[in-house]
Amino acid sequence: MNLILLEPHNVTHDGQALLHDQRRLEHLRKVHRAQPGDTLTIGCTNGLIGKAELTALEPDHAALRWAHLSEPPPPALPVHLVLALPRPRMLARTLEHVTALGVKRITLLHTKRVEKSYWQSPELRTDKIHQHLVLGLEQARDTVLPSVTLVKGFRAFLNEHLPSLLAQGRGLVAHPGMANPCPRGINEETVLFIGPEGGFIDWEVDQLLDAGCQGMHLGPRILRVETAVTALLSRLF
Numbered sequence: 587m588n589l590i591l592l593e594p595h596n597v598t599h600d601g602q603a604l605l606h607d608q609r610r611l612e613h614l615r616k617v618h619r620a621q622p623g624d625t626l627t628i629g630c631t632n633g634l635i636g637k638a639e640l641t642a643l644e645p646d647h648a649a650l651r652w653a654h655l656s657e658p659p660p661p662a663l664p665v666h667l668v669l670a671l672p673r674p675r676m677l678a679r680t681l682e683h684v685t686a687l688g689v690k691r692i693t694l695l696h697t698k699r700v701e702k703s704y705w706q707s708p709e710l711r712t713d714k715i716h717q718h719l720v721l722g723l724e725q726a727r728d729t730v731l732p733s734v735t736l737v738k739g740f741r742a743f744l745n746e747h748l749p750s751l752l753a754q755g756r757g758l759v760a761h762p763g764m765a766n767p768c769p770r771g772i773n774e775e776t777v778l779f780i781g782p783e784g785g786f787i788d789w790e791v792d793q794l795l796d797a798g799c800q801g802m803h804l805g806p807r808i809l810r811v812e813t814a815v816t817a818l819l820s821r822l823f
């Protein structure tokens with residue numbers, strides 16, 4: 587927790603806040619080894635970053651006081667990530683990783699090789715997704731929450747979502763066997779498509795390419811989704 591992210595319910599009045607959740611209280615005690623009077627880095631959700639004094643650390647709450655917040659959050663990556671829904675444990679880690687890297691627009695998509703049972707996972711509850719996004723923001727000292735959209739049908743995605751997404755920027759499909767390697771260091775709005783563990787099926791790839799996307803690969807190795815996502819974002823941006 588490199589930043590304490592304050593949400594609206596944490597702020598009591600101007601310049602003061604209370605934390606009640608045990609996760610952050612335990613982190614303050616066991617990792618930061620914080621004591622009243624210590625200075626900590628804080629940020630307001632979707633707002634600015636600054637320093638705050640820890641004024642109290644009790645078993646059931648912590649109190650913070652700050653004078654002003656003036657530092658902007660780090661810049662976002664110019665990417666909309668369209669990710670075939672991973673298995674639940676991998677989804678949790680992937681959301682945290684991509685949030686820490688600066689992704690602000692995420693679509694979780696059903697494809698042929700996504701198990702239908704994944705859509706019943708508790709990890710897709712709004713509160714669980716929010717929890718993983720917050721962990722990513724705290725790691726990266728960021729405050730801006732990503733948006734997450736769930737799309738359960740690939741055909742519906744093609745008709746209802748894909749045209750507007752590609753109007754935002756260049757479409758890139760990461761898939762083994764594509765002719766072109768992943769580009770490096772681009773600085774343009776991009777829609778990045780990443781398939782499930784078994785990859786997109788040929789028909790799905792064809793539909794994305796026919797819509798105007800470009801195929802690319804990361805080399806001969808087949809990577810887990812969470813590894814591929816991190817590698818692609820690092821190489822692209």
